[in-house]
Amino acid sequence: MREPVEKKWQWQPPKDAKYSGRRRALSNWITDVDSGAGMLVARVMVNRLWQHHFGRGIVATPNDFGKQGTLPSQPELLDWLAGELIRGGWKLKPLHKLIMISTAYQQGTAHDANKEAADPVNDLFMRRVPQRLEGESIRDSLLAASGLLDDTMYGSGTRDEASRRRSIYFNIKRSQLIGSMVAFDAPEPLTSQGARSMTTVAPQALMLMNSPQVRSWAEALAKKIEADCQVNPGIAANIARAYAVGFGRKPKDEEVQAASAFIAQQVASYSGEHNPNAAILALTDFCQVLFGLNEFVYQP
Amino acid sequence: MNPSTSTLFNRRELLQRAGGGMGMLALASLLQRTGLQASSASSLNPLASKRPMLPAKAKSVIWIFTNGGPSHVDTWDYKPELQKRDGMELAGFDAKTGFFPASVGPLMKSPFEWKQHGRSGTWASDLFPHLSRHVDKMSFIHSCWTQSNNHSPALFMMNTGQTRMGYPCVGSWVTYGLGSESDSLPAFMVMSDPLNRGLPKGNASNWGAGFLPSVYQGTWLKPKGEPIDNLVPSLTPLRQRAQLDLLAKLNRPMMQNSPIESELAARIESFELAYRMQTSAPEAFDVKEEPEHIKKLYGLDQKHCSHFASQCLMARRMVERGVRFVQLYSGGMENQQSWDCHADLIGNHRGFAGESDQPVAGLLADLEQRGLLDSTLVIWGGEFGRLPVSQKGGKPGRDHNPHAFTIWMAGGGVKHGFHYGESDEIGHKAVVNKVSVHDLHATILAAMGIDHERLIYKFQGLETKLTGVEESRVVRELFA
Structure with a gap:
């Protein structure tokens, strides 16, 4: 008689083990x-x-x-x-x-x-469709660009949104989800979701515009850029450095123009209030805009 | 079978082509059938306003969730027989009906004074001197019953139609079905107790979107501090305006000729909406600018109810500005923090009725005088009722009763001064025209012009519905 097929998945744990080996059997079958x-x-x-x-x-x-x-x-x-x-x-x-x-x-x-x-409906994947990053990747990218990312691995997680570690280290508490993750479509963790919805809604924009974290990351990026450009300072150099950090490319002429005009306008605005930090504040405002760009949150 | 030598390719391909084509046809017709095609704006906006499937009066809902389970036999369900049998044992009573089998006492009459009110002659206890003047606006269902005698599952049941957490709640389904009427406020908002008495059990799962896209979840207004995250501008309007202008300018080239051009355009628009929200949302929440007589109407000038008055007034201001669904919890978590009167029925219910009576009455009167009551369905009720027997203690209370409770609705096309269904002569169990929670949900959807059988979301191979797989009944008798 043939041996029943289940036999080969079953597994006998060591004699004094405190477990039955059923999970091992399940994974053998899987x-x-x-x-x-x-x-x-x-x-x-x-x-x-x-x-x-x-x-x-x-x-x-x-x-x-x-x-x-x-x-x-x-x-x-x-x-x-x-x-x-x-x-x-x-x-x-x-x-x-x-x-x-x-x-x-x-x-x-x-x-x-x-x-x-x-291939009218792109069944054959003949045309690339840009993908918006998932909430976790967006936050991690912001942190990475700002230079503040703490990439320590392992250890316990947190629910503190000010944490600098990767978003995978957010604890999931079912009744108190992480706001910045939920805003970017992190699903409820109670049911299995095969694919995330990808919505474009105002709370995402509000986060990029007003979240104290995002603002502090923009500030960190601005300071980093300023430090990187010490040898060769100037608005154009700052913009080029920001594009290199954010997008890994050189800015186009029109981008340099628009960005320079913006930074000059913000500097004038802050200086009008005799703010001694006008330059870095204006650069921070610009870095925050970069965080909001489609190029930042979409994988082209 | 070796996966690299599938021989089904041609047939599969054929089926896939045909299936794809038929699928698209079926989808288009389903969308039409369910009335879920965006009637205006871009269909990319998941919150675009949609026409209801059926003619309907109610455009929005304000749900006063009397959390913890108010006692129907002490509020709206008059039981003279219970008075007669006060102090007698309830023969055959299953002590495990409630939560504390060891504390089951004898039948206990309502300690409150009862009188008839309005042209409808509606009986109400003296807990509601203000609301009892509005009974002719209300439709009562006295025959509600639910599936759990425990707060969390019963709360989930009342909010999502399932006793387990993780399913979309009524507000999410309604928002999914109808979208938003406001372009500068969230479509579905939730307010909870501002007096540090906690959240309803299960917390955010009560207003979660479950497996629906998370855009349909309720926006919980934090009772302390800034009510919505990231609403306070980080920059002056002028500087932020300059940021958004640069953002749009730098974003535009990537849009051109992109396969997701409209999605990227929607993203630019979302920043503009966010910019507007920064002023429109605080404005909607700001009750200070209301005239004195309106503040007085809600009881904002009285210490014992000013917190709830201000939330009721906020609810009206939201509905006025196109918010689709507002849920307002009366009471905090459980026991003496909410309507959960295990002990001291008198003190507990006097307290929670006292702090909500005038605000809710003010809300009804105010909605009516503004011509908003017809288009706003106001719901008052909790997750279950209370037992006719006492829960023993120094000051007796009542334990949970899943078998019978009363809810009322007003506005949104429901009949005036109408009573539907009955519990038995002591209020122990619903007996005449019983209404399940699913029936209740079907009825709420019907008031909004949604056929509960056709509001469908495909999830993991199932066509899921708020009312589940068993047949539910719209309580049509409620509608004028």
Whole structure:
């Protein structure tokens, strides 16, 4: 008689162990690609990675691969990627790399009549759709740009919004969520959400305009820029440095013009009140504007 | 099966194409059917105002949530039989109905004086000298019942239709269905006790959006300090204006020819809205500028009720400015901090009725004189009722009763001075025309012009509804 298939998932914990080994058995089943759920799990996983990079999964319903879900737009691709994940020993980083060096990932956002005709609803991922960053990434990016990010790993979390650590270190208390995360669509942590909603609403703008944290990060960035430009000071140099930190590129001429005019206007405004810190305040105002730019919160 | 050798590709592809096309058709028709297509503005704005599916009177809701569970047999549900049987044991009573089986006492008559009021001859206890003058505006449901005898689950039930946390609340569903009438205020606002007596049990889960997009969650106004985060401008208007102008200027090039051009345009607009909110929201919350006679009407000049008066007045100002859904909690967390009268029924209910009676009465009168009562559904009620038997103690109280309670509604097209349903002769259980919480929700949605069967959100393969999967009934009898 054949041995029941469950046998191979079961696992006997050491004699004096205080646990039953049922979780180990469950994970054995989950990752068993021959007779367990392994194949499905691999497809679900790579679909999540794909969704993360493109905004939409190959299966558009990441939490539902069943009858109520939608069918994959590229089933062969999904299967091949799932196979790569398994063959690569379930390592995620090579999968990220594989996806990001693909031709699909490197498509531009520009409108192209030929592509549009061939793929009107972008089923084939022929046109890049910019993705807004998730709330956590926005906050982490702001902190990183300001130079204040504390990238210490591990340890306990916090619910203090003034914390400088990455947002993943926010504690989740179900009844008291983190305001800045919720504003940027962090879902309620009670039900599983396959994909976050991405809304564009006024509380997000209010946060970028008025939150004491954002303001203090803008100030830190302004001070950093000023320090970086000590050898070669001047408004144009400051603007160039700010663009380098914020966007990793040089500003265009029109951007330098608009930004210079703005900074001059703010300096005049503060100086009119005989404020001795007019220059740094004006630069802070400018850095805060950079934080609000689409280029800052969208992955192009 | 090896995932790299799927042989179903062609058939799958075909199905996917066909499915995609049919899906889009089905979606478009569903949107039309449910009336959820934005009637104006950009459909990108999840809060764009939408036409209701059905003709409706109510445009907004003010829900006075009498937190903790007021006693129906001591407020609006007159029980002469309970007076007669005062002090007698209730034979066959399940001691586990309430929360304290060891403290079950005998039947206890209402310690308050009862009189008939208005042309409707509505019986009310003397807890509400002000509200009893408005009984001819109200529709009472005396046959409500719920599924839990415990605060948190009963609160979740009343707010979300589920006894567990994590589901979208009524205000979120309504906002999802109808959007916002205001372009400078949140669509759904919640106010809680400002006297340091705590939040309703379950806190923010009571006004959460659950699995609906988080944009539909209630905006809780902090009772202390700045009511909404980040509303105080960090710069002078002139300097901030200059910031927004630069922002728009630098943002525009990235929009051009972008696949998400309209989303990026909406983002610029969101900054303009935020800029306006900085002045319009504090203005809406500022009751100081109201004339003296209005302040007096609500009882703002009286110490014992001024806090609630100011919240009721804020509720009116919000509704006036297009806010869709306002929920206002009377009382704090539990026990003597709220209507949860386990002990000292008299002191407890005199206290909470006293601090809310004139403010709510003032709200009804004020809405009416401004012609807003017809378009505003006012709801008064808690998460459950109280038992007809006493909870023993030095000063007796009453324990939780999930089997019967009364809520009333006023305005929004409901009948005037109308009574629906009955509890039994001592108020123990709802018996005639019983109304479940789902029925109540269906009725609230109906008042807003929403068919509860068609207000659907697709989540994890289910077409979810506020009223769940079992059949619910709109209490049509309530509508004039």
